[in-house]
Amino acid sequence: MEQTSHGQEDFTLMPHKLSWKKLLSPERVPRSASSGSGPSESATVGTGDIKKPDVSQDARTPFEQDYDRIVFSPPFRRLARKTQVHPMASNDHIHNRLTHSIEVSSVGRSFAGRVAELAHRRSDLTADDFPKLPWILQSACLIHDLGNPPFGHAGEEVIRDWTNEHSEWLFPEARFTSSEEREKCRLDWLNFEGNAQGFRLAARRDNPMPGYLRLTYASLSSAIKYPWPSFDPRATEKRKHNVYSSEFELFEIMSAELGLTSADGRWCRHPxxxxxxxxxxxxxxxxxxxxxxxxxxxxxxxxxxxxxxxxxxxxxxxxxxxxxxxxxxxxxxxxxxxxxxxxxxxxxxxxxxxxxxxxxxxxxxxxxxxxxxxxxxxxGHRKKIATELGAYHVLDRILKAMIKTAQSIHDANTYDDIHFLSKRTLELTWKQPYVEKNLAKPYSWWLSQVMDFVSGMTDDYATRLSREIWGLSSDGM
Structure with missing residues (x-):
C-alpha cells in the first residue's frame, strides 16, 4: 500500500489548518445534548440526581479538574486489577494497567515542554497556554487504557468472537426501533474496542453508575488515535476505531468545537x-x-x-x-x-x-x-495462554447471563415482571433501584450498560462473578 511522505495510506488528504485557540478548548459535553442513547444529561438515570456543581470557588483550571477526576475515579482505580500483558500475575513487580498508565502519563508530561516551545515558535500557541499542555497530556495518557476489558487484549478478542457467535440471539430485529439502530448497535459490539469504550467513559456524564467523567474536549481528543465511528468501514477493515454509535453525536460536537472537522467532512487527529x-x-x-x-x-x-x-x-x-x-x-x-x-x-x-x-x-x-x-x-508463555483460554469461559458465562437479564428488563413493564434468575443476576450487578429508574430505556441502551459493566470488571472480579453466576444458573450456562 502506497504512503505519502506523511505516512498516509493510498490517498492525499486535503489540508485543514488547525489552531491552538480551538485545540485547547476547555468545553465539556453539553448537558442539553440529545436524549436517548446520545450524550444527554436531561434525565436522571442513575441512583441519584445529577446536579451541576458549583465551581465558583474552584481555583483549579478545567484541565487540572480533568486530571483530578481521573485519578479519583473508580474506572481508573480498577486498572490496578486489570491485565497489562501477564494476566493475574502473582509477582508484585509486574505491571498492570494502572502502573502502565501512570508511567505513560509521566512520559506524556515530559513531551509538554517541547510542544510548548515548538508550537509557540511555529504556530499560534501563546505563552499563556503553556501551563495547560502538561495537564492535557497527562490526562490523555491516563485514560488511554481506561476502557480495556478484563484479561487484556485477549478480553477484546473474546468479546468480538462471542458477539459474532451469538449475533442472531443478541440482535433480534424485534428489539430495535429501526434496522439502522440495530445495525449500528451490532457493529458497536462486533467491533468492540477498548479505545471507544474509554472515550465513552471519559466523555459522558449522564450516568453516575459506571463512573463517567465528562472531561474537556482538549483532553478527550488528545487520547483519540482513530477518529471514526464503529460503523465507518475503517473500523471493520482496520479493527480499530474510537467512537461507538452511542457517542457519535457527542464526537461530532467535540470535533467541530476543536476545529478538527475538515471541509471535506473527515475528522482530523488532535496533534x-x-x-x-x-x-x-x-x-x-x-x-x-x-x-x-x-x-x-x-x-x-x-x-x-x-x-x-x-x-x-x-x-x-x-x-x-x-x-x-x-x-x-x-x-x-x-x-x-x-x-x-x-x-x-x-x-x-x-x-x-x-x-x-x-x-x-x-x-x-x-x-x-x-x-x-x-x-x-x-x-506464548504457557501460564498466559492458559489464563486467556479460561477468559473465554469466564466472559461467555457473564455475557450470557447479562444479555438474558437485559432482554428480560426490556420485556418487563415493572420490576416484578423480570425473570427470577435475571433478578438474581441483578443483585450481583446493577441492583433494583437502578433498574427501576431505567426500566423504560430501549434495548440498545441496556446493551451499552452491559458493555460498560463487562468492560469495567477487573480480572479478579470477572473470575469471581462468573463463579457466582454459575452457582445461580439452572442450565449450566
Missing amino acids: LSFLTEAADDICYRIIDPEDAVEMGICSHDQVHELFLRIARKPDYHWMSLSQLRGQAIASLMDQFWEVFENDFDALMNGERMVDLKSSLHDECQEQLEEVSRMYDSIF
Missing part, C-alpha cells in the same frame, strides 16, 4: 494525540521486556543488550537494567520527537493520521522489531 500514542508505544516496548525478565521468560542479558542498543549507549554495560530503562526511554522520546517536529506542519494541517512510529529511522525501527520478536516468547 497532541500523536504524543499520547508515542508515550504508550515507548513505555510498553521498554517495560514489557523488563517484565519478561522478572517473569523468567526472557534472559537478563538479552534485554540488557537490547536496552544498550535502544539507548545508544553501547559502552554503558555497567548500568543496571533499571538504569538502562531510563536511558532507553529518553532515547526513544528523542527519536519520536524528531518525527513530530519534522512533521509539525503536516500535523497542524490535519494531513497525518498514522502514528509517529511508522516514520522512525531504520535503526530505531529495527530495534523495535527486535522487541516485537520477543513478544513471541512473551505472548
